[in-house]
Amino acid sequence: MNTRNLFFRHMAQTSSFPVALEIERASGVYMFGYDGKKYLDLISGISVSALGHLHPAVTEAVRNQLEKYMHLMVYGEFIQEEQVALAAMLTGCLPESLDNVYLVNSGSEAIEGALKLAKRYTGRSELVAFRNAYHGSSHGALSITGNEKLKQAFRPLLPDVTHIRYNEPADLTVISKKTACVVAETIQGEAGAIVPDNDWLIALRKRCDDTGSLLILDEIQVGMGRTGTLWAFESSGIVPDILVLAKGFGGGLPLGAFIANRQIMACLTDNPVLGHITTFGGNALCAAAARASLGVVLDEELWKNAARMEQLLRAELHHPAIKNVRGRGLLLALELESFEKTQKMMQLCIARGLVTDWFLFADNCIRIAPPLIITDTQIREATGILLECLDQI
Ligand SMILES: Cc1ncc(COP(=O)(O)O)c(C=O)c1O
Missing domain, CATH: 3.90.1150.10 (Aspartate Aminotransferase, domain 1)
Known part of the structure:
Protein backbone atom coordinates (compact mmCIF):
# COMPACT_ATOMS: atom_id res chain seq x y z
CA MET A 1 0.00 0.00 0.00
CA HIS A 55 3.08 11.94 27.93
CA PRO A 56 2.91 8.98 30.37
CA ALA A 57 0.38 10.69 32.66
CA VAL A 58 -1.99 11.23 29.72
CA THR A 59 -1.59 7.78 28.17
CA GLU A 60 -2.10 6.13 31.56
CA ALA A 61 -5.29 8.13 32.18
CA VAL A 62 -6.64 7.23 28.74
CA ARG A 63 -5.73 3.55 29.21
CA ASN A 64 -7.46 3.46 32.60
CA GLN A 65 -10.60 5.00 31.16
CA LEU A 66 -10.50 2.66 28.17
CA GLU A 67 -10.84 -0.26 30.58
CA LYS A 68 -14.09 1.24 31.92
CA TYR A 69 -16.04 2.70 28.99
CA MET A 70 -15.69 4.99 25.97
CA HIS A 71 -19.14 6.45 25.34
CA LEU A 72 -22.27 6.09 27.43
CA MET A 73 -24.64 8.88 26.53
CA VAL A 74 -24.84 12.35 24.96
CA TYR A 75 -23.26 15.19 26.95
CA GLY A 76 -25.13 16.31 30.04
CA GLU A 77 -27.35 13.33 30.83
CA PHE A 78 -25.30 10.79 32.75
CA ILE A 79 -22.94 11.65 35.61
CA GLN A 80 -19.57 10.66 34.19
CA GLU A 81 -16.73 10.74 36.68
CA GLU A 82 -13.94 12.03 34.40
CA GLN A 83 -16.10 14.87 33.04
CA VAL A 84 -17.10 15.97 36.52
CA ALA A 85 -13.57 15.73 37.90
CA LEU A 86 -12.25 17.72 34.93
CA ALA A 87 -14.85 20.47 35.38
CA ALA A 88 -14.06 20.67 39.11
CA MET A 89 -10.30 20.83 38.50
CA LEU A 90 -10.69 23.42 35.76
CA THR A 91 -12.97 25.75 37.72
CA GLY A 92 -10.59 25.35 40.68
CA CYS A 93 -7.86 27.13 38.72
CA LEU A 94 -10.08 29.85 37.20
CA PRO A 95 -11.48 33.03 38.77
CA GLU A 96 -14.49 32.36 40.98
CA SER A 97 -17.00 33.74 38.46
CA LEU A 98 -16.04 31.12 35.88
CA ASP A 99 -17.56 28.20 37.73
CA ASN A 100 -19.59 26.29 35.14
CA VAL A 101 -18.19 24.26 32.24
CA TYR A 102 -19.86 23.08 29.03
CA LEU A 103 -17.71 20.40 27.35
CA VAL A 104 -17.82 20.10 23.56
CA ASN A 105 -15.77 18.55 20.74
CA SER A 106 -13.67 21.32 19.26
CA GLY A 107 -12.74 24.98 19.30
CA SER A 108 -15.30 25.85 16.66
CA GLU A 109 -18.09 24.14 18.57
CA ALA A 110 -17.06 25.90 21.78
CA ILE A 111 -17.26 29.23 19.94
CA GLU A 112 -20.70 28.32 18.58
CA GLY A 113 -21.89 27.47 22.08
CA ALA A 114 -20.47 30.70 23.52
CA LEU A 115 -22.15 32.84 20.82
CA LYS A 116 -25.50 31.12 21.35
CA LEU A 117 -25.19 31.54 25.11
CA ALA A 118 -24.42 35.27 24.82
CA LYS A 119 -27.38 35.86 22.47
CA ARG A 120 -29.72 33.89 24.69
CA TYR A 121 -28.51 35.57 27.92
CA THR A 122 -28.62 39.15 26.68
CA GLY A 123 -31.58 38.79 24.31
CA ARG A 124 -29.49 40.77 21.80
CA SER A 125 -28.28 39.70 18.38
CA GLU A 126 -25.34 41.96 17.51
CA LEU A 127 -21.88 40.38 17.67
CA VAL A 128 -18.65 42.36 17.73
CA ALA A 129 -15.33 40.74 16.78
CA PHE A 130 -11.92 41.81 15.49
CA ARG A 131 -10.11 42.13 12.21
CA ASN A 132 -7.67 39.29 11.58
CA ALA A 133 -9.25 37.15 14.30
CA TYR A 134 -9.56 33.42 13.71
CA HIS A 135 -12.28 31.58 15.63
CA GLY A 136 -12.92 28.45 13.56
CA SER A 137 -14.46 27.09 10.40
CA SER A 138 -18.13 26.43 11.20
CA HIS A 139 -20.62 29.07 10.00
CA GLY A 140 -20.92 31.00 13.28
CA ALA A 141 -17.20 30.87 14.03
CA LEU A 142 -16.42 31.88 10.45
CA SER A 143 -18.87 34.80 10.73
CA ILE A 144 -16.82 36.35 13.54
CA THR A 145 -13.49 35.46 11.92
CA GLY A 146 -11.94 38.70 10.67
CA ASN A 147 -10.59 37.82 7.25
CA GLU A 148 -12.72 38.47 4.19
CA LYS A 149 -10.68 36.24 1.88
CA LEU A 150 -11.50 33.20 3.99
CA LYS A 151 -15.19 34.10 4.30
CA GLN A 152 -16.42 35.55 1.04
CA ALA A 153 -17.17 32.27 -0.74
CA PHE A 154 -19.44 31.13 2.09
CA ARG A 155 -21.79 34.10 2.46
CA PRO A 156 -24.44 34.65 3.64
CA LEU A 157 -23.01 34.11 7.12
CA LEU A 158 -24.49 35.33 10.44
CA PRO A 159 -26.06 38.80 10.24
CA ASP A 160 -25.34 41.61 12.75
CA VAL A 161 -21.58 41.01 12.98
CA THR A 162 -19.25 44.02 13.17
CA HIS A 163 -15.48 43.78 13.00
CA ILE A 164 -13.36 46.42 14.66
CA ARG A 165 -9.61 46.95 14.90
CA TYR A 166 -7.75 44.87 17.49
CA ASN A 167 -5.88 46.81 20.16
CA GLU A 168 -7.44 50.09 18.95
CA PRO A 169 -9.14 51.97 21.83
CA ALA A 170 -11.04 54.35 19.51
CA ASP A 171 -13.01 51.46 17.96
CA LEU A 172 -14.45 50.28 21.27
CA THR A 173 -17.25 52.85 20.98
CA VAL A 174 -18.81 50.54 18.36
CA ILE A 175 -19.77 48.24 21.26
CA SER A 176 -23.24 49.36 22.32
CA LYS A 177 -26.31 48.35 24.29
CA LYS A 178 -27.33 46.34 21.23
CA THR A 179 -24.21 44.20 21.45
CA ALA A 180 -24.77 40.69 22.77
CA CYS A 181 -21.08 39.92 23.04
CA VAL A 182 -17.60 40.89 22.02
CA VAL A 183 -15.36 37.99 21.06
CA ALA A 184 -11.61 38.48 21.28
CA GLU A 185 -8.56 36.26 21.28
CA THR A 186 -6.61 37.34 24.36
CA ILE A 187 -3.54 37.21 22.12
CA GLN A 188 -4.33 36.93 18.40
CA GLY A 189 -2.90 33.66 17.10
CA GLU A 190 -3.41 33.33 13.37
CA ALA A 191 -2.90 37.06 12.86
CA GLY A 192 0.74 36.30 13.72
CA ALA A 193 0.94 36.28 17.54
CA ILE A 194 -0.31 39.82 18.18
CA VAL A 195 -0.14 40.79 21.86
CA PRO A 196 -2.52 43.63 22.77
CA ASP A 197 -1.81 46.29 25.39
CA ASN A 198 -3.08 45.48 28.86
CA ASP A 199 -4.72 48.94 28.95
CA TRP A 200 -6.70 48.06 25.86
CA LEU A 201 -7.91 44.78 27.39
CA ILE A 202 -8.95 46.70 30.51
CA ALA A 203 -10.80 49.27 28.38
CA LEU A 204 -12.49 46.46 26.45
CA ARG A 205 -13.68 44.88 29.70
CA LYS A 206 -14.99 48.26 30.89
CA ARG A 207 -16.84 48.97 27.66
CA CYS A 208 -18.54 45.55 27.90
CA ASP A 209 -19.51 46.29 31.51
CA ASP A 210 -20.87 49.73 30.57
CA THR A 211 -22.99 48.36 27.73
CA GLY A 212 -24.06 45.07 29.35
CA SER A 213 -22.36 43.07 26.59
CA LEU A 214 -20.71 39.79 27.46
CA LEU A 215 -16.95 39.56 26.95
CA ILE A 216 -15.94 36.24 25.39
CA LEU A 217 -12.22 35.50 25.44
CA ASP A 218 -11.02 32.85 23.00
CA GLU A 219 -8.03 31.13 24.63
CA ILE A 220 -8.23 28.10 22.39
CA GLN A 221 -4.68 28.68 21.22
CA VAL A 222 -3.19 30.71 24.08
CA GLY A 223 -4.65 29.08 27.21
CA MET A 224 -3.20 26.21 29.27
CA GLY A 225 0.07 27.95 30.07
CA ARG A 226 1.28 28.57 26.53
CA THR A 227 1.87 32.30 26.94
CA GLY A 228 3.70 32.33 30.26
CA THR A 229 0.69 32.39 32.60
CA LEU A 230 -1.90 29.62 32.98
CA TRP A 231 -4.48 31.84 31.25
CA ALA A 232 -3.42 34.65 28.94
CA PHE A 233 -5.98 37.05 30.46
CA GLU A 234 -4.14 36.91 33.82
CA SER A 235 -1.50 39.39 32.71
CA SER A 236 -4.12 42.14 32.35
CA GLY A 237 -6.14 41.32 35.46
CA ILE A 238 -9.43 41.21 33.56
CA VAL A 239 -11.84 38.27 33.69
CA PRO A 240 -14.08 37.32 30.76
CA ASP A 241 -17.78 36.48 31.10
CA ILE A 242 -17.21 33.44 28.92
CA LEU A 243 -13.87 31.70 28.39
CA VAL A 244 -13.41 29.40 25.42
CA LEU A 245 -10.86 26.57 25.39
CA ALA A 246 -9.84 23.72 23.05
CA LYS A 247 -6.59 22.56 21.41
CA GLY A 248 -4.10 22.00 24.30
CA PHE A 249 -7.01 21.61 26.72
CA GLY A 250 -7.74 18.09 25.43
CA GLY A 251 -4.28 16.72 26.22
CA GLY A 252 -3.98 15.56 22.59
CA LEU A 253 -7.57 14.34 22.17
CA PRO A 254 -10.46 16.37 20.70
CA LEU A 255 -12.10 18.46 23.40
CA GLY A 256 -13.35 22.02 23.74
CA ALA A 257 -15.15 23.94 26.45
CA PHE A 258 -16.93 27.19 27.11
CA ILE A 259 -16.95 28.29 30.69
CA ALA A 260 -19.15 30.91 32.34
CA ASN A 261 -20.93 31.80 35.52
CA ARG A 262 -23.57 29.27 36.55
CA GLN A 263 -26.37 31.84 36.21
CA ILE A 264 -25.35 32.73 32.66
CA MET A 265 -24.93 29.08 31.67
CA ALA A 266 -28.38 28.25 33.03
CA CYS A 267 -29.83 29.94 29.91
CA LEU A 268 -29.03 26.82 27.93
CA THR A 269 -31.08 24.67 30.31
CA ASP A 270 -34.55 25.78 29.34
CA ASN A 271 -36.64 27.84 26.94
CA PRO A 272 -35.70 26.00 24.82
CA VAL A 273 -34.72 22.99 26.87
CA LEU A 274 -31.52 21.43 25.43
CA GLY A 275 -30.39 24.76 23.96
CA HIS A 276 -27.08 23.20 22.92
CA ILE A 277 -26.78 19.49 22.29
CA THR A 278 -23.59 17.56 21.61
CA THR A 279 -23.29 13.79 21.26
CA PHE A 280 -19.56 13.39 21.79
CA GLY A 281 -18.83 16.57 23.76
CA GLY A 282 -16.74 15.70 26.81
CA ASN A 283 -16.17 12.11 25.64
CA ALA A 284 -14.84 10.08 28.56
CA LEU A 285 -11.44 9.32 26.99
CA CYS A 286 -10.97 12.99 26.06
CA ALA A 287 -12.01 14.14 29.52
CA ALA A 288 -9.54 11.71 31.13
CA ALA A 289 -6.73 12.95 28.86
CA ALA A 290 -7.63 16.58 29.58
CA ARG A 291 -7.71 16.07 33.33
CA ALA A 292 -4.34 14.30 33.33
CA SER A 293 -2.84 16.98 31.12
CA LEU A 294 -4.15 19.89 33.19
CA GLY A 295 -2.87 18.11 36.30
CA VAL A 296 0.67 18.00 34.89
CA VAL A 297 0.50 21.63 33.71
CA LEU A 298 -0.51 22.67 37.24
CA ASP A 299 1.90 20.38 39.14
CA GLU A 300 4.88 21.37 37.04
C1 LIG B 1 -8.00 31.13 18.37
C2 LIG B 1 -8.73 29.98 17.76
N1 LIG B 1 -10.06 29.88 17.91
C3 LIG B 1 -10.75 28.84 17.38
C4 LIG B 1 -10.13 27.86 16.65
C5 LIG B 1 -10.94 26.72 16.07
O1 LIG B 1 -10.66 25.53 16.74
P1 LIG B 1 -10.96 24.13 16.04
O2 LIG B 1 -10.03 23.98 14.89
O3 LIG B 1 -10.74 23.10 17.14
O4 LIG B 1 -12.39 24.14 15.60
C6 LIG B 1 -8.75 27.93 16.46
C7 LIG B 1 -8.06 26.91 15.66
O5 LIG B 1 -6.99 27.13 15.12
C8 LIG B 1 -8.02 29.01 17.02
O6 LIG B 1 -6.70 29.14 16.85
Missing part, protein backbone atom coordinates in the same frame (compact mmCIF):
# COMPACT_ATOMS: atom_id res chain seq x y z
CA ASN A 2 1.35 3.42 -0.93
CA THR A 3 -0.06 5.68 1.79
CA ARG A 4 1.11 8.85 0.06
CA ASN A 5 -0.79 8.05 -3.15
CA LEU A 6 -3.89 7.04 -1.18
CA PHE A 7 -3.71 10.28 0.84
CA PHE A 8 -3.86 12.37 -2.32
CA ARG A 9 -6.40 10.06 -4.00
CA HIS A 10 -8.93 9.52 -1.20
CA MET A 11 -8.51 12.21 1.42
CA ALA A 12 -10.03 15.65 1.00
CA GLN A 13 -7.26 18.20 0.56
CA THR A 14 -7.41 21.49 2.46
CA SER A 15 -4.85 23.11 0.17
CA SER A 16 -2.81 22.22 -2.88
CA PHE A 17 0.37 22.36 -0.82
CA PRO A 18 -0.02 20.12 2.27
CA VAL A 19 3.17 19.43 4.24
CA ALA A 20 2.53 15.72 3.54
CA LEU A 21 5.06 14.53 6.10
CA GLU A 22 4.60 10.84 6.97
CA ILE A 23 5.11 10.28 10.68
CA GLU A 24 5.14 6.78 12.16
CA ARG A 25 5.30 7.68 15.85
CA ALA A 26 5.98 10.58 18.19
CA SER A 27 7.30 10.91 21.71
CA GLY A 28 8.00 14.02 23.81
CA VAL A 29 8.99 16.88 21.51
CA TYR A 30 10.07 14.55 18.70
CA MET A 31 8.27 12.91 15.78
CA PHE A 32 9.75 10.03 13.76
CA GLY A 33 9.27 9.27 10.08
CA TYR A 34 8.93 5.72 8.69
CA ASP A 35 12.55 5.99 7.56
CA GLY A 36 13.56 6.61 11.20
CA LYS A 37 14.21 10.32 10.58
CA LYS A 38 13.75 12.41 13.74
CA TYR A 39 11.92 15.74 13.70
CA LEU A 40 11.80 18.30 16.49
CA ASP A 41 8.19 19.47 16.79
CA LEU A 42 8.16 23.25 16.96
CA ILE A 43 4.38 23.62 16.50
CA SER A 44 2.68 20.94 18.68
CA GLY A 45 0.04 20.13 16.04
CA ILE A 46 -0.90 23.85 16.18
CA SER A 47 -0.77 24.40 19.93
CA VAL A 48 -2.30 21.04 20.84
CA SER A 49 0.43 18.83 22.34
CA ALA A 50 1.18 21.00 25.37
CA LEU A 51 2.88 18.08 27.17
CA GLY A 52 4.50 16.80 24.01
CA HIS A 53 3.57 13.47 22.46
CA LEU A 54 2.49 10.44 24.49
CA GLU A 301 3.78 25.00 36.59
CA LEU A 302 4.61 24.63 32.93
CA TRP A 303 3.68 28.24 32.13
CA LYS A 304 6.91 29.21 33.91
CA ASN A 305 8.89 27.04 31.52
CA ALA A 306 7.06 28.71 28.60
CA ALA A 307 8.13 32.14 29.89
CA ARG A 308 11.74 31.00 30.43
CA MET A 309 11.97 29.41 26.99
CA GLU A 310 10.65 32.61 25.40
CA GLN A 311 13.61 34.47 26.92
CA LEU A 312 16.03 31.89 25.55
CA LEU A 313 14.45 31.97 22.09
CA ARG A 314 14.55 35.75 21.99
CA ALA A 315 18.18 35.75 23.10
CA GLU A 316 19.21 33.24 20.44
CA LEU A 317 17.15 34.37 17.47
CA HIS A 318 19.10 37.23 15.96
CA HIS A 319 19.56 37.19 12.20
CA PRO A 320 19.37 39.84 9.47
CA ALA A 321 16.51 37.92 7.78
CA ILE A 322 14.32 38.22 10.91
CA LYS A 323 12.39 41.49 10.75
CA ASN A 324 10.62 41.07 14.07
CA VAL A 325 9.83 38.52 16.78
CA ARG A 326 6.26 38.84 18.06
CA GLY A 327 4.19 37.00 20.63
CA ARG A 328 4.48 35.83 24.19
CA GLY A 329 5.70 32.66 25.92
CA LEU A 330 5.74 29.73 23.54
CA LEU A 331 3.61 31.33 20.86
CA LEU A 332 6.07 33.36 18.82
CA ALA A 333 6.06 34.62 15.24
CA LEU A 334 9.34 35.18 13.41
CA GLU A 335 8.56 37.78 10.81
CA LEU A 336 10.39 37.32 7.50
CA GLU A 337 10.20 39.31 4.29
CA SER A 338 7.60 37.26 2.38
CA PHE A 339 5.48 34.10 2.10
CA GLU A 340 8.04 32.72 -0.37
CA LYS A 341 10.71 33.02 2.33
CA THR A 342 8.57 31.29 5.00
CA GLN A 343 7.77 28.48 2.55
CA LYS A 344 11.44 28.03 1.76
CA MET A 345 12.30 28.15 5.47
CA MET A 346 9.74 25.44 6.28
CA GLN A 347 11.16 23.15 3.61
CA LEU A 348 14.76 23.74 4.67
CA CYS A 349 13.85 23.15 8.32
CA ILE A 350 12.00 19.91 7.57
CA ALA A 351 14.98 18.64 5.60
CA ARG A 352 17.10 19.29 8.72
CA GLY A 353 14.59 17.65 11.08
CA LEU A 354 12.64 20.63 12.41
CA VAL A 355 8.90 21.08 11.86
CA THR A 356 7.58 24.65 11.76
CA ASP A 357 4.64 26.32 10.08
CA TRP A 358 3.31 29.73 9.06
CA PHE A 359 0.21 31.60 10.29
CA LEU A 360 -3.14 31.72 8.49
CA PHE A 361 -3.27 35.53 8.29
CA ALA A 362 0.47 36.22 8.56
CA ASP A 363 2.04 34.01 5.93
CA ASN A 364 5.37 35.85 6.13
CA CYS A 365 5.85 34.58 9.71
CA ILE A 366 7.35 31.33 11.01
CA ARG A 367 5.38 29.78 13.86
CA ILE A 368 7.21 28.80 17.04
CA ALA A 369 4.83 26.95 19.39
CA PRO A 370 6.57 23.84 20.71
CA PRO A 371 5.30 21.63 23.54
CA LEU A 372 5.57 23.44 26.90
CA ILE A 373 7.89 20.72 28.22
CA ILE A 374 10.67 21.70 25.81
CA THR A 375 14.11 22.03 27.44
CA ASP A 376 16.96 24.53 27.02
CA THR A 377 18.95 21.99 25.02
CA GLN A 378 16.05 21.34 22.68
CA ILE A 379 15.43 25.07 22.21
CA ARG A 380 19.10 25.47 21.30
CA GLU A 381 18.80 22.56 18.87
CA ALA A 382 15.82 24.34 17.26
CA THR A 383 17.41 27.78 17.11
CA GLY A 384 20.62 26.27 15.68
CA ILE A 385 18.64 24.78 12.78
CA LEU A 386 16.54 27.94 12.32
CA LEU A 387 19.63 30.16 12.10
CA GLU A 388 21.32 27.77 9.66
CA CYS A 389 18.22 27.78 7.44
CA LEU A 390 17.83 31.57 7.67
CA ASP A 391 21.32 31.84 6.11
CA GLN A 392 19.96 30.04 3.07
CA ILE A 393 16.70 31.82 2.24
